[in-house]
Amino acid sequence: MDLDRPDCQGPSGVKLVTRRNMFDRMQALGLPSLEEKLNSLKDQILSCDNFTEDQIESFKASFARFKSQTKQRWVKAHKKEDVFLKYNQSWLEGTIEIPVVIQKRPGRPPKMFEESSERTKRRKTEEIRASLAKEFIIHAAQVELRKSGKRDASDILKEITTSSPLRATKYKKAFSETKTKEPTQLAPLEALSMFVEADLTRRQYKVIRNTNKKFFPCYSLLQKEKQKCYPPTEECNVTNSSAESNLQALVDLTVMRLSTYLNEVLITLREEEKDSLKVICKWGCDGSQQCQFKQTFENDADSGANIFQSCFVPLRLVCGKEGKNIVWENPTPSSPRYCRPIRFRFVKESTDVTQEEIEYINKSIQGLQPTRVNLQEKELLVRHVFIMTMVDGKVCNAATGTKSTSKCYICGATSKEFN
Structure with a gap:
């Protein structure tokens, strides 16, 4: 039997061969077992290298069905050829699809109209x-x-x-x-603002950046931009049990960042307003307890179980007579977003520690100099006003020398006198 000649016409790319033709070709191989005959027949048919992937997959699926049905009927016929042919005549008349190599006609293949060149389109529509x-x-x-x-x-x-x-x-x-017009890349400062506003992690930002690397800057640029938000390294002092930043450097950095953000607004101010710029800040200190880790200190008396911190928050940038004109106002004054830590120490909060911290901060505030801001070749001076309002009852008692918590730290009256 010749499988190259189809028994009947099939779809394009395949030929239909009867199962009897396939069975006779398989028996002519002379192999000992039915499994070997079926596998050898499949390998012979697929020996052509010009079949497409779709043709191979389609044939493997149809031949698997033919192989399964043949083995079932062969076992049912007790593996005897005459019995198999006698009881499966109608089934053997069925067909199976065999792939064939489509012979391409000579000459240039026809193209769709939308795929044709401009010259061909003009000729076809002439x-x-x-x-x-x-x-x-x-x-x-x-x-x-x-x-x-x-x-x-x-x-x-x-x-x-x-x-x-x-x-x-x-x-x-x-x-x-x-x-x-090509899309411009997001500025590192804008990307950093988005990073902070969305509270992203480094991995989350990299996942977002992979969607459009031309628009989002790489994370290393965000790190460099973030470094600009910190005071200079030489203005910071870090020890084994404390860390502090020079208040003058911290205030100057805050005012410079604000002036960069408000550059267009500051340009529009009148001369007398530019000469009366003033930034109002609130500050305070407080202590808290924390989990004590297995951290060793140079001094055995030091401990990480308690921490005491002082910080400030910029509230407003004002100008004009008595500071009535507001140039900028903190949109979230109670949020830690704008909080600037001045100093923290691993010490337990007490009256002596609180008074020492208040005296230290007040001394730093008294020594502050106005921040110089360059604006269109003109130097502006921004003065600083600090108000101690970030306090709780214990800090107020320590600041005013009130030893009893039942007394008012303003007038010293007790609850009995109030009643």
């Missing part, structure tokens, strides 16, 4: 353009675009062909500008 006026062709194109769901394209075609002659030129110019 007869239509010669027999019909342009109004008919334009109207037909509008109708076909609308029928295919492209309503916007149909409306634009109608607009540029029926309106003023310059309308098409304006459309072309606007499209060329949008096409040539």
